[in-house]
Amino acid sequence: MDCAVALTPQAADMPASPPPLLEVRDFSLRRGQAVVLDGVNLALHPGETLGLIGESGAGKSTLALALIGLLRAPEVQLQGSLRFRGTELTQLREADYRRLRGNKIGLIFQDATAALNPCFTVGEQIAEPLKRHLGLSKWDRRDRAAALMQSVGIPEPRLRLDAYPHELSGGMQQRVMIAVALACNPELLLADEPTSALDVTIQAQIMELILDRVRALNSSAVFVLHDLALGAQVCDRIAVMYAGQIVEEGPSDRVLAAPLHPYTRGLKSCVVELGSRMLEPIPGQVPPLNAMPAGCRFAPRCPKAKAICSEQRPLAEIHDGRQVACWFID
Amino acid sequence: MQQPIFSLLDVERTYELRASGWLNRTPRQLKALDGVRLDLQRGDTLALVGESGSGKSTLIRLMLGLEPASDGRVLYGQRDLAQLDAEERKRFAREVAFIYQNARGSMNPRMRIADILAEPIRLHRLCEESAIAPRVVALLDRVGLPAGLLQRFPSELSGGQIRRVAIARALAAEPQVIMADESVAGLDVSVQAQVLNLLRDLCRESGITLVFITHDLGVASYLCEKIAVLYLGRIVEQGPTDAILNTPRHPYTRALLQAFPRFDAPLKASLSGEIPSPVDLPKGCRFAGRCAQVQAACRETDPALTALDADRQVACLFPVAAI
Numbered sequence: 001m002d003c004a005v006a007l008t009p010q011a012a013d014m015p016a017s018p019p020p021l022l023e024v025r026d027f028s029l030r031r032g033q034a035v036v037l038d039g040v041n042l043a044l045h046p047g048e049t050l051g052l053i054g055e056s057g058a059g060k061s062t063l064a065l066a067l068i069g070l071l072r073a074p075e076v077q078l079q080g081s082l083r084f085r086g087t088e089l090t091q092l093r094e095a096d097y098r099r100l101r102g103n104k105i106g107l108i109f110q111d112a113t114a115a116l117n118p119c120f121t122v123g124e125q126i127a128e129p130l131k132r133h134l135g136l137s138k139w140d141r142r143d144r145a146a147a148l149m150q151s152v153g154i155p156e157p158r159l160r161l162d163a164y165p166h167e168l169s170g171g172m173q174q175r176v177m178i179a180v181a182l183a184c185n186p187e188l189l190l191a192d193e194p195t196s197a198l199d200v201t202i203q204a205q206i207m208e209l210i211l212d213r214v215r216a217l218n219s220s221a222v223f224v225l226h227d228l229a230l231g232a233q234v235c236d237r238i239a240v241m242y243a244g245q246i247v248e249e250g251p252s253d254r255v256l257a258a259p260l261h262p263y264t265r266g267l268k269s270c271v272v273e274l275g276s277r278m279l280e281p282i283p284g285q286v287p288p289l290n291a292m293p294a295g296c297r298f299a300p301r302c303p304k305a306k307a308i309c310s311e312q313r314p315l316a317e318i319h320d321g322r323q324v325a326c327w328f329i330d
Numbered sequence: 331m332q333q334p335i336f337s338l339l340d341v342e343r344t345y346e347l348r349a350s351g352w353l354n355r356t357p358r359q360l361k362a363l364d365g366v367r368l369d370l371q372r373g374d375t376l377a378l379v380g381e382s383g384s385g386k387s388t389l390i391r392l393m394l395g396l397e398p399a400s401d402g403r404v405l406y407g408q409r410d411l412a413q414l415d416a417e418e419r420k421r422f423a424r425e426v427a428f429i430y431q432n433a434r435g436s437m438n439p440r441m442r443i444a445d446i447l448a449e450p451i452r453l454h455r456l457c458e459e460s461a462i463a464p465r466v467v468a469l470l471d472r473v474g475l476p477a478g479l480l481q482r483f484p485s486e487l488s489g490g491q492i493r494r495v496a497i498a499r500a501l502a503a504e505p506q507v508i509m510a511d512e513s514v515a516g517l518d519v520s521v522q523a524q525v526l527n528l529l530r531d532l533c534r535e536s537g538i539t540l541v542f543i544t545h546d547l548g549v550a551s552y553l554c555e556k557i558a559v560l561y562l563g564r565i566v567e568q569g570p571t572d573a574i575l576n577t578p579r580h581p582y583t584r585a586l587l588q589a590f591p592r593f594d595a596p597l598k599a600s601l602s603g604e605i606p607s608p609v610d611l612p613k614g615c616r617f618a619g620r621c622a623q624v625q626a627a628c629r630e631t632d633p634a635l636t637a638l639d640a641d642r643q644v645a646c647l648f649p650v651a652a653i
Binding site for chain 1: 381382488490518519520521522523524526527545546547548549551552572575585586587589590591592593595596597598599600601602604
């Protein structure tokens with residue numbers, strides 16, 4: 001069955017709309033026998049922000065790493081297509097990938113302390129992509145690095161240029177990493193749990209900063225998140241992942257306000273909100289990669305599962321402006 | 331009024347910092363806690379909430395007697411923790427259990443789960459040697475884990491399972507008080523919900539007094555009936571959970587609530603700047619540098635924690651009006 005064509009809602013609804021910046025089609029990733037990502041379909045348009053949401057082991061970070069070519073053959077086997085500005089990424093040579101990474105695609109990782117090199121000053125680290133991709137001279141790089149630090153809200157950037165990462169607080173290190181990621185005005189920003197190590201007040205500052213910069217540069221962003229409420233606040237679209245598959249994807253206000261997939265519903269009822277009275281955990285746990293159920297991967301934990309669910313995998317269908325992979329959508 | 335199980339009387343904890351150069355010999359002081367007053371009644375569930383660096387963990391270390399207070403007194407029942415003799419200390423260790431932030435790191439990686447859970451029972455001689463095994467199985471059952479895990483090592487368990495084992499170990503000595511440091515941080519939402527429900531049910535069923543450290547106001551409000559908000563070593567506001575959530579009176583509490591991600595409100599960076607260093611504290615209110623409603627008096631006078639109602643206290647010269 002060819003579901004891939006029907007699965008890009010933009011293409012179906014608005015044939016005249018510009019091509020997506022990023023297009024993932026029937027993308028699968030295997031590590032030996034284990035199918036880590038299975039038939040992922042996504043489209044991200046210029047200026048949009050997308051949130052990948054799910055529990056650990058859902059494949060969110062794997063998808064992000066595959067997008068930037070840090071997970072490639074022969075380590076893993078890729079199938080399907082990843083297109084960025086029309087370029088097929090799965091076929092790209094490493095040298096060409098290096099021209100994209102840090103240049104057209106910026107990266108923000110969860111742990112800034114681990115991502116920054118402790119042996120170089122933050123100024124040198126912000127300047128590195130400027131040298132490699134833009135070929136700026138030493139003094140231009142320094143000026144530009146200071147301007148970037150200013151733009152991510154680091155006070156007294158001229159003084160901090162020569163600071164080493166350990167001399168800065170966790171929030172400031174995160175800002176430095178954002179400055180590195182944005183140095184070359186990327187068209188796509190990938191942020192893997194950019195704030196989960198930070199306090200809520202700093203999280204709000206950093207998220208506001210990322211969104212602000214992304215809008216100023218008219219870029220798109222993909223966030224890997226585990227916090228649904230934060231996803232609702234920062235993302236235009238949400239893709240809910242479970243055990244390597246996207247179970248529901250669409251505009252964040254609709255997906256999170258009125259989830260259609262039982263897993264999205266289950267996740268939402270686990271979220272602790274201010275003044276929550278009752279949490280209803282999803283029973284059971286994510287199946288291990290080497291023992292995935294044959295039909296719907298969520299079936300063993302699903303309150304609505306029937307016989308067909310454990311036999312046949314449900315294909316994603318367009319429903320109320322989103323793709324949902326479930327046999328029993330109300 | 332019942333006698334409180336824990337009382338903190340103007341507790342202070344300072345750390346001496348080594349002077350940076352050999353010409354500069356004046357030692358500097360880091361004030362991790364400053365004038366903390368707190369009463370904990372039997373059966374209370376209290377959340378200590380604040381950003382990193384607010385002094386939450388130091389406070390709990392003092393309450394556990396792991397560190398002495400530099401000034402002020404920590405009373406358990408009627409007794410000063412600093413003056414317990416060996417026998418009393420042992421009884422204290424049985425009655426007050428601690429669940430560490432890093433559950434896996436708090437267990438000996440070379441001991442099996444069965445031995446980890448049996449250790450406190452054996453140490454406090456709570457039952458006959460032959461009765462230990464069934465007791466350990468009952469403990470695992472109480473935290474919703476199968477007996478099949480008994481022969482496993484900590485490294486073989488998942489993040490959710492290991493937290494449950496940590497809770498089971500805390501329950502092993504039948505404590506009256508459980509203190510827990512960020513026990514659900516870093517878990518997936520569905521697992522976090524399971525562990526939170528478990529903790530909540532345990533406290534409700536057995537009337538255990540709970541002191542729970544968290545930076546997550548949502549978790550605090552779900553688990554605890556009282557909340558104390560800390561900022562730079564001081565309690566800036568405390569009271570019943572509902573009151574704190576609905577009518578925060580301290581600007582810092584309000585900012586924390588506003589920064590909490592929610593489905594029905596846009597993202598709001600309610601606070602600028604970061605928590606300042608606890609070395610060389612400012613003269614007036616500690617929060618003045620980040621406060622949106624700061625006035626001239628705030629930079630001069632250090633507000634004390636004062637009672638608003640019978641059970642509500644706030645340390646602010648100009649508390650936010652109750653709506």
